[in-house]
Amino acid sequence: MRQxxxxxxxxxxxxxxxxxxxxxxxxxxxxxxxxAAIGNDEEGLTILHWSIPFPFLSTNFIPxxxxxxxxxxQLGVGYWLAWIATIIGLVSTASIFPDFVDxxxxxxxxxxxxxxxxxxxxxxLTGLMFAGMQVTVFTLASFLVIGLRGGDWExxxxxxxxxVLVFYSYLFAVQAAIGLVTGSVIASVIGVFLFWFxxxxxxxxxxxxxxxxxxxxxxxxxxxxxxxxxxxxIEKRSTALVDLKLAADGGDSEAAEQIxxxxxxxxxxxxxxxxxxxxxxxxxxxxxxxRSINGWFHVANTCLPKTSETIDLLERVLxxxxxxxxxxxxxxxxxRQFGDMVGRGEFxxxxxxxxxxxxxxxxxxxxxxxxEALVLGFAVWRFRRRDF
Amino acid sequence: MDEKTSNPPAASPxxxxxxxxxxxxxxxxxxYRGRIHALRGIEMQARRxxxxxxxxxxxxxxxxxxxxxxxVVRPTRAHGTILGRPIGHQSTLQRVxxxxxxxxFPVYQTGRQAIxxxxxxxxxxxxxxxxxxxELLDLVGMSDWxxxxxxxxxxxxxxxxxxxxxxxxxxxxxxxxxxxxxxDPVGRRDIRDVLxxxxxxxxxxxxxxxxxxxxxxxxxxxxxxxxGEVAAQGTIEELTSASRRYEITVSGPPPDWTDRNxxxxxxxxxxxxxxxTLVALTAEANEIQDILDQLxxxxxxxxxxxxxxxSLEDLFMRYVHDPETGRAKTPGASKRKIARSGASS
Numbered sequence: 001m002r003q004x005x006x007x008x009x010x011x012x013x014x015x016x017x018x019x020x021x022x023x024x025x026x027x028x029x030x031x032x033x034x035x036a037a038i039g040n041d042e043e044g045l046t047i048l049h050w051s052i053p054f055p056f057l058s059t060n061f062i063p064x065x066x067x068x069x070x071x072x073x074q075l076g077v078g079y080w081l082a083w084i085a086t087i088i089g090l091v092s093t094a095s096i097f098p099d100f101v102d103x104x105x106x107x108x109x110x111x112x113x114x115x116x117x118x119x120x121x122x123x124x125l126t127g128l129m130f131a132g133m134q135v136t137v138f139t140l141a142s143f144l145v146i147g148l149r150g151g152d153w154e155x156x157x158x159x160x161x162x163x164v165l166v167f168y169s170y171l172f173a174v175q176a177a178i179g180l181v182t183g184s185v186i187a188s189v190i191g192v193f194l195f196w197f198x199x200x201x202x203x204x205x206x207x208x209x210x211x212x213x214x215x216x217x218x219x220x221x222x223x224x225x226x227x228x229x230x231x232x233x234i235e236k237r238s239t240a241l242v243d244l245k246l247a248a249d250g251g252d253s254e255a256a257e258q259i260x261x262x263x264x265x266x267x268x269x270x271x272x273x274x275x276x277x278x279x280x281x282x283x284x285x286x287x288x289x290x291r292s293i294n295g296w297f298h299v300a301n302t303c304l305p306k307t308s309e310t311i312d313l314l315e316r317v318l319x320x321x322x323x324x325x326x327x328x329x330x331x332x333x334x335x336r337q338f339g340d341m342v343g344r345g346e347f348x349x350x351x352x353x354x355x356x357x358x359x360x361x362x363x364x365x366x367x368x369x370x371x372e373a374l375v376l377g378f379a380v381w382r383f384r385r386r387d388f
Numbered sequence: 389m390d391e392k393t394s395n396p397p398a399a400s401p402x403x404x405x406x407x408x409x410x411x412x413x414x415x416x417x418x419x420y421r422g423r424i425h426a427l428r429g430i431e432m433q434a435r436r437x438x439x440x441x442x443x444x445x446x447x448x449x450x451x452x453x454x455x456x457x458x459x460v461v462r463p464t465r466a467h468g469t470i471l472g473r474p475i476g477h478q479s480t481l482q483r484v485x486x487x488x489x490x491x492x493f494p495v496y497q498t499g500r501q502a503i504x505x506x507x508x509x510x511x512x513x514x515x516x517x518x519x520x521x522x523e524l525l526d527l528v529g530m531s532d533w534x535x536x537x538x539x540x541x542x543x544x545x546x547x548x549x550x551x552x553x554x555x556x557x558x559x560x561x562x563x564x565x566x567x568x569x570x571x572d573p574v575g576r577r578d579i580r581d582v583l584x585x586x587x588x589x590x591x592x593x594x595x596x597x598x599x600x601x602x603x604x605x606x607x608x609x610x611x612x613x614x615x616g617e618v619a620a621q622g623t624i625e626e627l628t629s630a631s632r633r634y635e636i637t638v639s640g641p642p643p644d645w646t647d648r649n650x651x652x653x654x655x656x657x658x659x660x661x662x663x664x665t666l667v668a669l670t671a672e673a674n675e676i677q678d679i680l681d682q683l684x685x686x687x688x689x690x691x692x693x694x695x696x697x698x699s700l701e702d703l704f705m706r707y708v709h710d711p712e713t714g715r716a717k718t719p720g721a722s723k724r725k726i727a728r729s730g731a732s733s
Contacts, residue, residue: 002508002511002513002514003508003509003511005508006505006508006509007509010494010497010501010505013494013496013497013501014494014496016496017495017496099494102492103490103492104488104489104490104491104492105491105492105493105494106460107455107458107460107486107488107491108486108488108491108492108493108506108553109509110458110459110460111458111459111460111481111484111486111488112481112506112509112510113478113479113480113481113482113509113510113511114478114509115478385462387455387460387461387462388455388460388461
C-alpha cells in the first residue's frame with residue numbers, strides 16, 4: 001500500500017509539472033463559465049443578460065433544467081471532455097510509459113520490492129489521473145451551475161465521471177501498450193490517434209450499415225405486404241372471373257360482356273405482381289447484403305472499444321434516471337437520411353429498438369472493457385518478460 | 389593459488405543468524421535469443437561487511453550481472469542467493485540499495501523527493517523516509533540542494549543524490565554501478581568515504597566501476613569479468629601475489645650468477661649508466677638477504693631496493709589481454725557456441 005501511495009503521489013507531482021494539465025483545467029473552467037453564462041427563457045436563448053429569440057430553445061419547448069443537462073451531456077461531455085480534453089490528455093500522457101521504461105529510470109523501479117504486474121497496473125491507473133481529475137472538476141462545476149442556474153441538483157450528472165474515465169481508459173490502454181513496446185512518445189501519440197480514428201470509423205460504419213439494414217428490412221417488409229395484397233386481389237378477381245364465366249355459361253349476357261375486361265385487368269395485375277416479385281427478390285438480395293456488411297461491422301465493433309457509444313450512455317442514463325428529454329435519435333445525418341427514405345416514424349422506432357437490443361449498455365461496456373483487458377494483458381505480459 | 393576461490397578475511401564478520409555471503413552466485417548465465425552469450429556461468433561471492441569491486445572491459449557483462457541480481461534482467465539460468473535468499477526473491481530487494489549507471493530521476497522531483505520516493509518504494513515508513521532523507525542529504529553533502537529540482541543538478545550532484553537514494557532503506561547490500569561517473573576528485577573522495585561508512589556498518593558494497601584506481605583504493609575484494617566469465621576473483625593482495633618481487637639496483641654490470649639458495653634471479657642493465665637491476669621473484673624479505681650479502685661481498689653499491697607488485701590496472705590488463713596474441717580480448721558478448729555442459733541454453 002505504501003508503494004501504491006508513493007506512486008500516486010509521484011504521479012500527482014508529475015501532473016502538476018505538466019503545463020498541459022493546467023492549461024486543460026483552465027480551459028475546463030472557461031467552458032463551465034461559458035456554460036454558466038448561457039441559459040434559456042420564454043423568448044429563447046439567453047447569454048448573460050441578453051436574450052436571443054430562439055423559440056426552439058425557449059422554456060416552452062425545453063425546461064430550464066433539461067436545457068442545462070442536455071447542454072452538459074451534449075456539449076460539455078460529448079464535445080469538450082470526449083474530444084478536445086481527451087486529445088489534450090492523450091498528448092499530455094503520451095510520455096508516461098516511454099519515460100517509465102526508459103533506461104535509467106526503469107532500473108530504479110524494477111529493483112524495488114514490487115511485482116512487475118502490480119507496478120504496471122499502478123502506473124496505468126496513475127495515468128488515468130489526468131482524465132479523472134479533469135472530469136471530476138468539470139462535472140462538479142457543472143453540477144453547481146445546473147443547481148444554481150437551473151434549480152435542479154442532479155446527482156446523476158456524476159455518472160459522467162466513471163463513463164469518461166472508462167472511455168479514456170480504452171484509449172490510454174492502447175497508448176500505454178504502444179509506449180511500453182516501442183518506448184517512443186511519438187509512436188504512442190500517432191498510434192493512439194490512428195487507433196481512435198479506426199475505432200470511430202468502425203462505430204460509424206456499424207451505425208450506418210445498421211440504418212441501411214433497417215431501411216432494407218422496412219422496404220422488404222412493405223414490399224412483401226404489397227405483394228400479399230396484390231396476391232389477394234388477384235385471387236379475388238380470379239374468383240370473380242370464375243363466377244362471371246359460370247354466369248355467362250348460364251346465359252347471362254351482361255356477365256359475358258364483363259369477362260374480357262376482367263381478364264385484361266387480371267393479366268395486368270399478374271404482370272405487376274410478377275414485376276413486384278422480381279423487385280422483391282432484388283430487395284431481399286440487397287437486404288442480405290446489408291445484413292452481411294452490417295454483421296461484419298458489428299463483429300468488428302464488438303471486438304473494438306466503443307468510444308462514442310460509451311459517452312452516449314451518459315445521455316441514456318440522464319434520460320432514464322434524471323428525466324432528460326432529448327431529441328429523438330438518431331443524431332447522425334447519414335442515418336437520418338436513411339430514415340427519410342422509408343419515413344422517419346417507423347424507422348426511428350425500429351432503429352432505436354435494434355440499438356437497444358444489439359447495442360445495450362452491457363454490450364457496450366462489457367466488450368469494450370474486454371478489449372481493454374486484452375490490451376493490458378498483452379502489455380503486462382510483455383512488461384513481465386522483458387529485460388531492461 | 390586458485391584465483392577464483394580465494395578466501396580473504398571478512399572485513400566485518402557476519403552476524404550468527406545471517407549468511408556469510410551477501411552475494412553468492414553460481415552458474416549465472418544469460419543468453420539473448422540463444423545466440424549471444426552475455427554471461428557464461430558466473431561464480432561469484434561477496435561477503436557482508438566488505439566492498440566488492442566488479443571490473444571488466446566494456447561488454448564483459450558487468451551491468452547484465454548486476455541487473456540480474458536486481459531482477460531488472462531475467463537470467464537464462466541462475467543459482468545462488470542474494471542476502472541468503474534465492475536470486476529474484478522480491479522481498480529481499482527491500483534490503484538492497486541500487487544506483488544504476490546513468491540513472492534518471494524524474495525531472496519534477498527534488499533531491500529530497502527522489503530519496504523519499506526510493507524509500508517508500510522500499511517500504512520504508514514516511515517518517516523514517518523524511519528523517520533518513522535529511523541525514524543522507526547531509527552525508528552526501530547535498531543539504532543545501534535537497535529542495536531544488538533534480539533538473540537543476542550537475543552530474544556529480546545527481547550521483548550524490550543517487551547514492552543517498554540507494555541508502556535510504558539502510559540496505560544490507562548496496563549495488564553501485566559507476567557511482568563516481570562524472571564526479572570531481574573531491575566528490576570522489578567523499579563518495580569513497582561514504583562507501584567505507586556503509587561497509588563499516590556491516591553492509592556489503594558491490595561496486596561496478598571502470599575506474600581501477602578508485603576500486604584499488606576502497607575494495608576489499610575484486611572480480612574481473614571478461615567476455616561473460618569471471619577471469620579472477622579475490623583480494624587485490626592475493627591476485628597480485630604471484631607477481632610480487634624485489635627489484636635491486638646495484639652499481640656495475642649484471643652479475644654472472646642467476647640463483648641464490650634456490651631463488652631464481654634475473655638481471656639486466658639498469659636505467660642509469662653503470663648500474664644493473666636484479667629481479668628476485670619473491671615476496672619474502674628474508675629470502676633476498678643472501679643476495680644482498682653476496683652483492684656486498686662483490687663490493688657493489690646498492691643504489692635501491694624496492695618491493696614491487698602489480699597494480700590493479702596491470703592485473704586488469706593482464707586478464708583482458710589474450711596471452712596467445714598479446715592483444716586485448718574482443719569486447720562484447722560472446723556469440724560463439726559454448727562447448728561446456730549446459731552452456732548453450
